[in-house]
Amino acid sequence: MKTLRLFNLLEDPIFRVQVQQGMERLSLPEVLESLGRDEIEHFVGLQKHQEDAFHVFLSYLGAAVLARNNVNDPVRSKDYWRDKLRGLAGPAGDDAWTLVVDDLDKPAFLQPPIPEGDQRRLEATAFTPDELDLLPTSKNHDLKKARASSAEVDVWAYALISLQTMSGYYGRGNRGISRMNSGYGNRPIAEVVRSFRPGRRWQDAVERLLLHRREVLEGSFGYDPHGLVLVWTVPWDGKTSLLLRQLDPFYLEICRRIRLRSDGVSIVRADSVPADNDRIAAKEFKGVVGDAWLPVVTDDLKAYTVPPDGLSVDTLRRLIFEDGFKLGALQKPLDHWQGDVYFSVSVLVRGEGKTNGFYHRIVPIPERVHPRLWKRQEQRTTYAQLSKNAVERAGEVQHRVLKPAIYALLGGLERNGRESVTFKAWWERAAGEYTAAWENEFFPWLWSIPEDESRDEALREWTRKLYSIALEVLRETEHRLPRKEGTRYQTVAAAERIFFGAFYNRFPELFPAKKEEVLS
Numbered sequence: 001m002k003t004l005r006l007f008n009l010l011e012d013p014i015f016r017v018q019v020q021q022g023m024e025r026l027s028l029p030e031v032l033e034s035l036g037r038d039e040i041e042h043f044v045g046l047q048k049h050q051e052d053a054f055h056v057f058l059s060y061l062g063a064a065v066l067a068r069n070n071v072n073d074p075v076r077s078k079d080y081w082r083d084k085l086r087g088l089a090g091p092a093g094d095d096a097w098t099l100v101v102d103d104l105d106k107p108a109f110l111q112p113p114i115p116e117g118d119q120r121r122l123e124a125t126a127f128t129p130d131e132l133d134l135l136p137t138s139k140n141h142d143l144k145k146a147r148a149s150s151a152e153v154d155v156w157a158y159a160l161i162s163l164q165t166m167s168g169y170y171g172r173g174n175r176g177i178s179r180m181n182s183g184y185g186n187r188p189i190a191e192v193v194r195s196f197r198p199g200r201r202w203q204d205a206v207e208r209l210l211l212h213r214r215e216v217l218e219g220s221f222g223y224d225p226h227g228l229v230l231v232w233t234v235p236w237d238g239k240t241s242l243l244l245r246q247l248d249p250f251y252l253e254i255c256r257r258i259r260l261r262s263d264g265v266s267i268v269r270a271d272s273v274p275a276d277n278d279r280i281a282a283k284e285f286k287g288v289v290g291d292a293w294l295p296v297v298t299d300d301l302k303a304y305t306v307p308p309d310g311l312s313v314d315t316l317r318r319l320i321f322e323d324g325f326k327l328g329a330l331q332k333p334l335d336h337w338q339g340d341v342y343f344s345v346s347v348l349v350r351g352e353g354k355t356n357g358f359y360h361r362i363v364p365i366p367e368r369v370h371p372r373l374w375k376r377q378e379q380r381t382t383y384a385q386l387s388k389n390a391v392e393r394a395g396e397v398q399h400r401v402l403k404p405a406i407y408a409l410l411g412g413l414e415r416n417g418r419e420s421v422t423f424k425a426w427w428e429r430a431a432g433e434y435t436a437a438w439e440n441e442f443f444p445w446l447w448s449i450p451e452d453e454s455r456d457e458a459l460r461e462w463t464r465k466l467y468s469i470a471l472e473v474l475r476e477t478e479h480r481l482p483r484k485e486g487t488r489y490q491t492v493a494a495a496e497r498i499f500f501g502a503f504y505n506r507f508p509e510l511f512p513a514k515k516e517e518v519l520s
Helices: 028-036 048-068 078-097 135-139 153-166 198-218 313-320 367-374 377-415 423-448 455-480 485-506 515-519
Strands: 005-008 015-019 022-026 098-101 123-126 189-193 228-230 247-252 257-262 267-273 341-351 354-365
Touching: 005 078, 015 028, 015 153, 022 028, 028 048, 028 078, 028 198, 048 078, 048 153, 048 189, 048 198, 048 228, 048 247, 048 341, 048 354, 078 098, 078 228, 098 153, 098 257, 153 257, 189 198, 198 247, 313 341, 313 354, 313 377, 313 423, 354 367, 354 423, 367 377, 377 423, 377 455, 377 485, 423 455, 455 485
Parallel strands: 228 247
Antiparallel strands: 005 098, 015 022, 123 267, 189 341, 257 267, 341 354
8 A cells, every 4th residue: 555645845845934025935945045045924824833943943943954064154055954854754755754654663744653563552642733732822821722723734833843842751751852951841942042043043043053962972972973963763662761972962853753645635633642751861961962042051951941930130140151050052042243233042841741841031232232241251140140140139119118108008908998909919910010120120230231330339220220110110000009088198108218218228328428319
């Protein structure tokens, strides 16, 4: 019986892309050629939480091909990419790049061959791409379930890439990736970029990946520079794992035994069979396997897992200054770069059987501060300490100045018998407004500090900003309070007296002359 093969990424124009002239459909080699020419405005159908996963996939793929062929320039023709991608697949041939291959003894794109004994155990897992995508998201926490009932083929490809390269552990038989600290972690993608255009970003990533590769190969991971790149091309019985020494440093991994199914015309569902072991044997490395995008926590040498409350400004500050983290080649600009850059971090934070949200934070970094950040170690150390002190001061103002004042306001509510109003809810709202406001100001203030300004003066200027922000939050809270004219004046006056007194006592250096003038 003839094997059904549908949607060959090397030959078929599967990916919808927006270019200046309109929408086009491209094969994978054509996508790589267009990225080299920086012609793509964006990928149609690619969801926000999938963008970095697809970027990582394309970057590792392009860099692996160039490294294998001892060239550095990613600007190549579609014929070059097609030929080299076939070479990367080896004996698997075009099956490795085809979305639907109904012969389960053979691989399909990101889908390993399934041993005959397990083929009968395959069960339907998803009938739409978003059901297949990172499984916890299908529970309607961040994305609505089963929206794409008549999906384009590229949407299935994006879902597969997202699932196989970003997933953690999700119940028995659903294993996680190796580039993550345990199955319950997550995979933040941190990168310094100078443009978010897909082509420019991809070229910059590939260039730095080739530098990163040398460092990884010289390390103790044991990678084989001629090892396996396309992990899905070898059969997986769900029990055996691949060792790092069998892999190329830029291996494109899978973590689930999935097979896409077709009615002969379109993709109609995805089947899966459980796995008892991780595909990559790297549990002891705690996610530190040389991934170029993943920050490493230096205290106990493990891949960073973003906490459930997401990416705070303090986390971003610590990442940028490597305060407790070790960063790699992709998290710094190259020396010849000119102009402003952006520190970008995205992550889908996972909980048990759910997601705690998709976070994407971008910190613009002006060109004028690059030397202080990445070239002059002494200035960088001073800068880092100042940024740490500034965050600590923001916390001090929140908890030692604003909070007592807000609670003084709420005390008036209690005396008025409004027992349904909880102090916690009022305080959390005020604290959230204060935090959002100072975090919004933090990096613009930090980058604006002149090189010759003293650390003390810079910190005083920051404290003045905090004063204004906290006072505005206090007065907004006063404005929102239910009106009880009889005691309102006394309550507000008491709260502001506490606020001003606490601020003066903690930061007397801001009020060198007449405190009444400053506080009025």
